[in-house]
Amino acid sequence: MRNIIAILVSALAVFIYACEKEQPEVPPVYDPSPYSVNLRGFPDPGFPANNQPTAAGVQLGRMLFYEKSLSKDGSMSCADCHRQQYGFSDTLKYSIGVEKLPGKRHSMALINLAWHKEGLFWDGRSLHARDQALKPIQDPLEMNEKLENVISKLQSQKLYRDQFVRAFGSDTITAEKIGLAIEQFEFVMVSNNSKFDQWKRGETTLTDSEERGRQLFFTEFDPSGVKKGAECFHCHATFNFTNSEYMNNGLDAAADQSDPGRMNVTGSQWDMAMFKVPTLRNVAVTAPYMHDGRFSTLEEVIDHYNTGVKNSPTVDFLMQYNLQPGGLRLTTQDKQDLVAFLKTLTDTEFLSNPAFKSPF
Ligand code: HEC
Ligand code: HEC
Structure with missing residues (x-):
């Protein structure tokens, strides 16, 4: 019995070897098949x-x-x-x-x-x-x-x-x-599949806190205090949460600005300490924050906008209210709500998509 199995196994090995040998290696060929992206309602990016x-x-x-x-x-x-x-x-x-x-x-x-x-x-x-x-x-x-x-x-x-x-x-x-x-x-x-995107497409609902945070994010600051607004959306604008501009969000007073930012590129003093407005998509997982990673949590970022903004010649006009005593006047609850909203921008599908993992 053992002999028969041994013979069968070696016959199989010879067979597999023969098959492998018979198949000549296929040379690679140019393959222009397009990669398809599921835009899920995002505007067409217009690939080059x-x-x-x-x-x-x-x-x-x-x-x-x-x-x-x-x-x-x-x-x-x-x-x-x-x-x-x-x-x-x-x-x-x-x-x-x-x-x-x-x-x-x-x-x-x-x-x-x-x-x-x-x-x-x-x-x-x-x-x-x-x-x-x-x-x-x-x-x-x-x-x-x-x-x-x-x-x-x-x-x-x-x-x-x-x-x-x-x-x-x-x-x-x-x-x-x-x-x-x-x-x-x-x-x-x-x-494009964060909870916020799903909410926009009517596939889910936001919690009360997330919804309050969303309102704060997308509402202008109202100096009279009638409306509440945190004035984030002018800079963190569009579906991508950036207006694609270079701005100074008041991180440092003029004397403490150590990185010239955009001024390095344009040579203009009016671009001193201006940095790319980053997207806020997936921001809950991209800590630390800002060009120099100075803030470790979203709470620190919100505190900065609330009462920490510093004046300098290039600080953006939209920061005028943040700069006043009391700043944006956000309560503890408001801050929690803003953070809750920012967390709805986390797209776990993107963060774990096998198509973007190492191919090795
Ligand atoms: C040692 C760490 C490091 C490595 C390695 C690295 N990067 Fe970066 N990447 C950075 C840093 C830091 C910045 C921001 C630098 C700056 O603004 O001066 C950046 C910025 C970028 C940006 C700009 C994103 C935007 O929104 O403007 C892209 C794109 C990028 N990297 C792609 C790559 C690619 C592709 C590679 C590999 C060829 C790479 N990086 C390797 C650290 C790294
Ligand atoms: C005047 C335009 C402006 C306004 C208004 C603004 N931001 Fe920003 N934001 C920026 C710029 C510019 C940066 C990058 C600054 C840097 O790194 O030096 C930034 C960075 C951030 C970051 C860090 C992101 C990262 O990847 O490091 C977060 C989070 C953020 N902003 C949230 C907010 C929130 C919340 C509000 C409203 C309370 C807000 N921003 C209002 C311009 C603005």
């Missing part, structure tokens, strides 16, 4: 005509986003500072790069970037995601690697040569194609 997301391109971008050999010592990928569970941000005040040195700003959440048309980074110094993607690779405080080295590391791997063929029709790897693929991946990372 010269870089429409394809399934193969997005997959390549995803591989590159999680690829540690993009860094000098192979220890770090984009995803180390942009972690999915934290809305593709990280939990450090200042991110640490490959040289174990801290950067100068807090990592940004990567959410709905397809709609960010007015620049990337806290100061907007990169206009397009495809160019932005090459900066952290070369930044000495981040991945600190030369593009030519990245290209030769990827070029030596069949996995990448094949995927570049599927995505771009050629296995010649270039920096430009790396940028385009990462841009495709970033542009399909869409968060």
Whole structure:
């Protein structure tokens, strides 16, 4: 009996080996099939005509986003500072790069970037995601690697040569194609299924506290005190909770402003300490907050807007009431309600979507 089993097993092994041998390896082919994004009522982002997301391109971008050999010592990928569970941000005040040195700003959440048309980074110094993607690779405080080295590391791997063929029709790897693929991946990372979105679509209801917070968020401050409003919505505007502008929300008095922000890009003193108005989507999981990660909780952020705003030549006009004694006059209950509302912007589907996880 044992002999028969042994014979059968070896016959099977020979058979499998023969089958494998007979199938010649299929060479990869260019595959322009589009990647489909479920917009769920969001406006069409208008993907760039010269870089429409394809399934193969997005997959390549995803591989590159999680690829540690993009860094000098192979220890770090984009995803180390942009972690999915934290809305593709990280939990450090200042991110640490490959040289174990801290950067100068807090990592940004990567959410709905397809709609960010007015620049990337806290100061907007990169206009397009495809160019932005090459900066952290070369930044000495981040991945600190030369593009030519990245290209030769990827070029030596069949996995990448094949995927570049599927995505771009050629296995010649270039920096430009790396940028385009990462841009495709970033542009399909869409968060549109938070409790707030579901409420907007009539699929769920808000609790009393969330609804009061929503009213506060979307109501102007009324100096007469008749209406209550926290004046958040002019800056954190649109479905994406940002007006896509660079503004000063009064973090520091002029003498304490250590980061020139937007002024670095424009050279204008009127842009001193102006920073990109960040989206508030998934904000409950992207702590710490602000360009320098100075606040650890949403409660601290609300306290800042309520009574902590500092005056300076570029502080936004909308902060005029925050600056007055008593500020926005928010009660403990109001603050709790605002936080409850901000938590409705958490999209657990986005934060755990397998399509955005590491492909390795
Ligand atoms: C060492 C940590 C670190 C690494 C690694 C890193 N980033 Fe970042 N990322 C940051 C920080 C910090 C900022 C904000 C920097 C600034 O404004 O000056 C940022 C900003 C961004 C932004 C701008 C988002 C916006 O809303 O404007 C994008 C996009 C981005 N990173 C993508 C990437 C990609 C793609 C990679 C990999 C190629 C990467 N990052 C690697 C820390 C990192
Ligand atoms: C004048 C425009 C303006 C108004 C009004 C405003 N914000 Fe902001 N908000 C900003 C800017 C600009 C930043 C980024 C500042 C920085 O990092 O230096 C920001 C950052 C934040 C952050 C941190 C997000 C992150 O990812 O780090 C939160 C949370 C926030 N605002 C909530 C609110 C709430 C709640 C209100 C209403 C009480 C409000 N904002 C009113 C402009 C504004």
